[in-house]
Amino acid sequence: MKTAPLQTNSWISTLNSEKFLPIILSALILAQGCSSESPVNSSVNDESKKPRIALIMKSLANDFFASMERGARQHQESNSIRYELICNGIKDESDLGRQVALVDEMVAAGVDAIVIAPADSKALIPAIKHAKQAGVIVVNIDNKLDQEILAKETVTVPFVGPDNRKGAAMVGNYLASKLEKGDEVAILEGKTTAFNGVQRKLGFQDAMNKAEIKVVSSQSADWETNKANTITSSILREHPNLKAVLAANDSMAIGAVAAVKALNRSKQVMVIGFDNIDAVQTLIREGKVLATADQHGEDLATFGIETALDLLAGNLITPADMQTPVDLINQSTLTD
Amino acid sequence: MPKIILSVNDVSKNFAVRVLDKIQFDLRLGEIHGLIGANGAGKSTLCKIISGLLLPDSGEMKLNGVLYRPKNRNDSEQSGIQIVHQELSLVDTLTVSENLFLNRLPTRFGCLNKTSLYRKAKSILNKFGLKDINPDSLVGSLGIGQKQLVQIAVSLSRDCKVLILDEPTSSLNQRETEQLFCWLQSLKLQGIGIIFISHRIPDIKTLTDRVTVLRDGQSITTCDTKDVCSKSILSYVAGESTARVTKKPFQSYCSHEPGIRLSHLEVQNGIQDISFTAYRGERVGITGLVGSGRTQLLHAIFGSTKTKRGSIQIGASEPTTCFTHPKDALRSGIGMVTEDRKQTGLMMSLDVKTNLTFASLKSRFSSNGLIHETEEQKESSKLRKDTHLKCNNLQQPVKTLSGGNQQKIALGKWLACDVKILLLDEPTRGIDAVARQNIYTKMEDLAKQKKTIVMVSSDLDELLDNCDRILVISQGRLTASFTRPDWSSDRITSACFTDQVDN
């Protein structure tokens, strides 16, 4: 009768007692460590000769990287004889510390090559330098590392990816073809610290300058939908003659569309985006977004992996940059 | 003529109203000077002015014959005036020695020098006759009495010419009080002037050399303590309200219908096998030493302490097992005024009305979850009158009221519930004589209405004055029961100590 509640009590008190907390915590940490390393260990047992490639991406919550991961996994499945793949991403795009740690962890896990989409074009360079010193081959995809710092650190990392500036200029030119000289437009920038964000903004500006269209406002919405919504509403009120919003990614384009709609200006204001995520395709079909750019995220990782494999096999002696295609997506390309 | 260290001449202070009116006060070298007055008489304001927490509007003070105008607490401490408040300001998680030297910890190469700290602390404790306190023990592990002594030692360890003690005995038991008094007498001989603020006339009588009575912001009289009797001090304190505080003869309203019957109540590592019956209209007093289980007994009845065994029978109903939550006790008609009104009795930052109607909110002042504000307002005005509560309005936060008025609210809360059985734990601790009398009168009213009252108190006199029966608890057991008029203070006190003598 009496012992039963006593036992549960003591069990709970064991859990509660602060002495045990560190033990439980460390057990959890250990467990986590094991699980992340297990694929590496198992591969050693399977076939020791097969090269292992780590793919390190930015936020997996972002459609773009999610599809990149899918593409890479598909490629690995059809090429499973050639290499092993370890995919990793970070929680959100600003979690730099985690991505740096991932690079170190992968080096420690003994991978042969790292294919990385850096969350920051500068902060990742020291970690990548370490990796190279440890004999790991590194291929840079998506967001190009800062060339000046790379040169200063005497590190060469091949870049495989699209030219964001050209891509943005392409979508911008398409928009310009629907506008007239002297029209007013606004740019929604990405995170100001991101290289690709800056490139896209420059690309938009190139296109607008060429067509002599006036950029009346250019603000950062941090790649976020809701923030883009707030900022676009404000810009629309401040500039009643605004003709278009150029968003540096599709998430922001979605926010801009909602703002335009809420102010009943859908007829006057056009929106363009970048990335070609699924949600935006619907908006393009409905005519709410004019166009976006597709830089083939799912193939991007594949290109990176192929380059890494080439380097590993010694086919490429001098690592060179490789440009991947960027395509314009609008209503007519989608119906095809 | 003994030397005067501190003199206060014509000091006045106004807030919205005049709080101090041309106060005259002086403190001689090596005397203990009692300061007594009802709450709101201006005692704490005077002390705040002396210790630099407030600036006087007019008047002047002299310290050792030199004009003294402290602008803040630091000024007064520099001049050697130390104040010990009712609320202790010790850090429970540090040791006694660390508390003693908190603002000037001895260091060596930037690290705490424990040897030197221990030595210095030990010498201070020895100097002030506190040899039995270990400098290395945590303050949190000390009893309230010892903490009080340590707190005073902290003040004395600084440069101390004048020591102000604000209600130092309110939370001490008799033995601790005696120890404190003994100690203060010896400090006096070291040439320190002590201002001793208290509500308790007996304390003033035993300890002080002279006493100053404040009433409504005026200094009524200053006289040698040995020349006045307690009654005349009381009449000075109370002024025209003397009539109200004179003792009425005790009248019993005890009936033969049982109000609450306890059988074999037991708490793990606490009270053992306690059984008694309290009748309707009866006022039962419970006394015993601190830690004997008096408070625990009330909590066990009220369901706020887990009981191991025992049953409770309310009125003529069937006996039931003990309550597991105060909610069940309240549903059976039991209310409890707790010992510590700040911690467990009241919501200090909320207003008078909210506190008064809180316990009965659900049963009396709401339907379908909505509060009936007009009825709530009406009832709280009535309770305010009933309990002689003094406040500006019902929207005033409780923390701005005096202790006595707070206690009236803690009691009024249960009056609003119309409970059949009321448990009172130290209901008059730290409140002034007039408020005390109000509470006794209210208890008598309740007894007249055939309510059962169970009251725990360390103050034996108040139990002797107000109870039909006094039960004594010692080491968790009910050891004796005394019924009026067959009792005496000596016999009850000795009963409190019985078990300890046996062991």
Place this chain on the structure above:
Amino acid sequence: MNMLGTFKPQKQQAGLTAVLILLCGIFGVSSENFLATPTFISIANQIPDLTLVAVGMTFVLVIGGIDLSTGSTLALSSAVFGVLLTEHDWTLFPASIACIATGSLCGLANGFISIKARIPSFIVTLGMLEIARGATKVVTQSQTKYIGSITDPISDPLPVLSVSPAFLVAVFAVIAGQFVLSKTVFGRYCIAVGTNEEAVIMSGVRIAPYQIMAFCVCGALCGIAGLTHAAKLSTADPNAAIGMELSAIAACVIGGTSLMGGRGNVISTFLGVLIISVLQTGLAQLGVSEPMKQVTTGSVIIIAVLSDALRRRWSSNG
């Protein structure tokens, strides 16, 4: 010392309104199109999500807790809503119910675990912040779901009033929230529990149900906020409302809610929300750079709370 620390919401609200008018004045002078009806209509359509979350947060703060998971709960609710509408072809009404239920469940879990197991709500809701965000990504498969025009009845401006139903819901939540807090037994108990838990127990009240209820109310309001958020943007975004819990806490604190519990007012919280959003809109309209926006917003939060604290101190000394 704070001798007369009376909480007088009317005085405080007058102060907040003054700040609000001052802000509008400043923006009105520096931006030609700020003081115009469209600006205020558009603010009205921007704020429902933050308002609803902040009202819920006020309840949790009043009982002396904190809910860090509100942003994630909002995202999860809107994700459930979006996926049910787009992939399972639910109609608007049942999907809305499911959305609010999702939020309520998160709140219930927060409350139940933190109260019953006596773990500080800070820790439990910190865990929920991660769990709900993870669940959001699972539900949406980490992809932004475009909902389309199904949600227009919630977000489209009403003909005469020219504000959206979502805004009316938020205003209703503010009024109802204040009513519940000041006129009902539940509200009274919430304030009392936040002031002195022990005293409430010793007054014969079982507090756990009320505490859990407060978390649940907060969760439900996050659910409704998820609904208005998804409707406003016509999308369910897995990254929605990251960091919104902090904006909500800021709004509550500007409105004078105590983080220690026992003090709070829903109307004042709403004024806090208005101050934050007027600031956001105004700064965006001026085209101020991102870092300056952050510095300004942070400064206004501190100045608002500081001036309130000073006012309180003066009024108690005077």
